[in-house]
Amino acid sequence: MARLISMPVGLVPRAMTPLSGPRAVGGGGNTSIGNFMQTVASPFGAWRWQFTFPVSKDAKFRRYRGWVTALHGGANATRVPFGDPDMITLLEAGLSASPAQERFGLPWGNGESWSNDQNWQMTAPNVKLAADAAFDTTIIRLDDQFWGHQLQPGDYLGFFPLHFGLYTVTEERGYGEYRIWPPLRKALTTDDFATLYPTMAMRLESEDAASATRSVGYAEEATVTLVEVFDYDTRDYFAD
Secondary structure, eight states: OOOEEEOOTTOOOSEEEEEEOOEEEEEEEEEOTTSOEEEEEEEEOOOEEEEEEOOBOHHHHHHHHHHHHHTGGGTSEEEEEOOOTTOOOTTTTTOOOOHHHHHHOBOOTTSOOOTTSOOBOOOOOOEEBSSOBOTTOOEEEBOSSTTTTTOOTTOEEEEESSOOOOEEEEEEEETTEEEEESOOSSOBOTTOEEESSOEEEEEESSTTSBOOOBOSSSBOOEEEEEEEOOHHHHHHHSOO
């Protein structure tokens, strides 16, 4: 059985480009007797992204080429965390923190840092689901806590525990109800949480979907094209 691997720590893309967005089944229109055009479409499709990794060498390049090799041309999948650079601020997300705390993080309760002298990084809180949501639906409802009623079209979110998927808010319907794309890859219950730090399972689009060119002095910028592996397929086929 295929494996689900993690991206190496510190491997961060310089740029991310979505190569395919919502497509439609039966997109088109019909003209009524009154000459009114009615359009009908059902959104579907999987995410497809191109990631650009910066010039690198030494350990960073070793980690990159090891990750690409482990993907085996698409036979294995990888966890891809989506840290949105345009995410709402921590203050907008309902977290009160000073600029210094946002930049440098927080120590343990005893005032000590981790063994590497780093603090806990501050992140936006999680929000509970306000209602169950069926598999393949595009409507969700969030509790009125923290950022649960603050999202707007264009915001990214995901869910946990045990949920692979990246979702975009396409409509704010009021009182914490949102329309999202793509449709839910897995059913949700009120025991689940929404997060502003979604994770997708993805695989290489093809054997030539990743480059790892190494020049004399350094490795050139590298591009990797990944396609989404649906949550249920991840559990059925990438569980090793």
